[in-house]
Amino acid sequence: MWLGYLGDYSGIFYAAAIGLMIFSIIIQARLNSLVKKYSDVPVASGKDANTCVREMLQANEVTGVTIDYVAGSMTDNYNPKKDTINLSDTTYGKNSITAVAVAAHECGHACQAHSNMITYKIRQLIAPVASITSRFSVWIAIIGVVIMSSAKSYEMSDLGYNISTIGIILYSIVVIFYLVTLPIERNASRRGLKAMKEFGWVSDDQYIAAKKVLWAAGDTYAIALASSALTLFRLLLMRNSRKR
Numbered sequence: 001m002w003l004g005y006l007g008d009y010s011g012i013f014y015a016a017a018i019g020l021m022i023f024s025i026i027i028q029a030r031l032n033s034l035v036k037k038y039s040d041v042p043v044a045s046g047k048d049a050n051t052c053v054r055e056m057l058q059a060n061e062v063t064g065v066t067i068d069y070v071a072g073s074m075t076d077n078y079n080p081k082k083d084t085i086n087l088s089d090t091t092y093g094k095n096s097i098t099a100v101a102v103a104a105h106e107c108g109h110a111c112q113a114h115s116n117m118i119t120y121k122i123r124q125l126i127a128p129v130a131s132i133t134s135r136f137s138v139w140i141a142i143i144g145v146v147i148m149s150s151a152k153s154y155e156m157s158d159l160g161y162n163i164s165t166i167g168i169i170l171y172s173i174v175v176i177f178y179l180v181t182l183p184i185e186r187n188a189s190r191r192g193l194k195a196m197k198e199f200g201w202v203s204d205d206q207y208i209a210a211k212k213v214l215w216a217a218g219d220t221y222a223i224a225l226a227s228s229a230l231t232l233f234r235l236l237l238m239r240n241s242r243k244r
């Protein structure tokens with residue numbers, strides 16, 4: 001396919017893409033197996049996820065946050081607009097290591113939102129913009145490349161180049177979003193793990209298990225960042241290989 005033509009750096013791109021694909025399969029499989037493994041093991045304290053969240057919120061002097069149920073498995077999230085921690089089938093009212101770790105992580109996000117964490121605020125500002133540009137920026141860049149490829153004049157080629165550049169700039173917002181998200185996710189896990197240890201919800205061995213689960217979950221954000229950066233690289237190669 002002619003859109004696949006990426007100029008001199010084709011080899012680097014395809015090698016990176018294949019490497020990333022293999023990595024992401026390994027990381028996802030590892031996460032699934034860890035989640036499953038520790039979903040059947042109750043925490044030493046016997047406390048369920050909801051109780052742990054309430055305890056963590058209280059200790060951090062965070063008020064006004066509600067805990068709600070959300071359908072599905074591993075669909076847990078913190079909704080900053082509603083100030084609600086949504087816990088899924090495998091978490092809500094459950095006392096497994098996975099349930100408590102996931103709930104503590106989401107509670108970490110609630111604590112971030114209620115603190116003056118500047119990167120969290122930046123992420124909240126970028127999120128709606130990135131969600132819009134992620135839908136069409138790649139297409140703008142590709143349309144620009146198509147115009148460049150079929151251009152009969154230098155003016156037309158320049159127009160295509162500029163359109164493509166606009167698409168690339170808009171897509172950069174998506175990459176920046178993932179770049180900001182990764183440390184925020186790690187931070188939420190660190191907050192959750194700190195609470196797990198401090199409040200004695202888990203034994204020492206269980207703490208290590210919880211850490212493995214949360215870190216593996218965080219790795220999926222690293223993959224998302226790497227693949228968005230790779231897409232950006234691809235768009236740049238597509239545009240530059242047709243420059244004349």
Ligand SMILES: [Zn+2]
Pocket residue numbers: 105106109185188
């Ligand atoms: Zn998170």
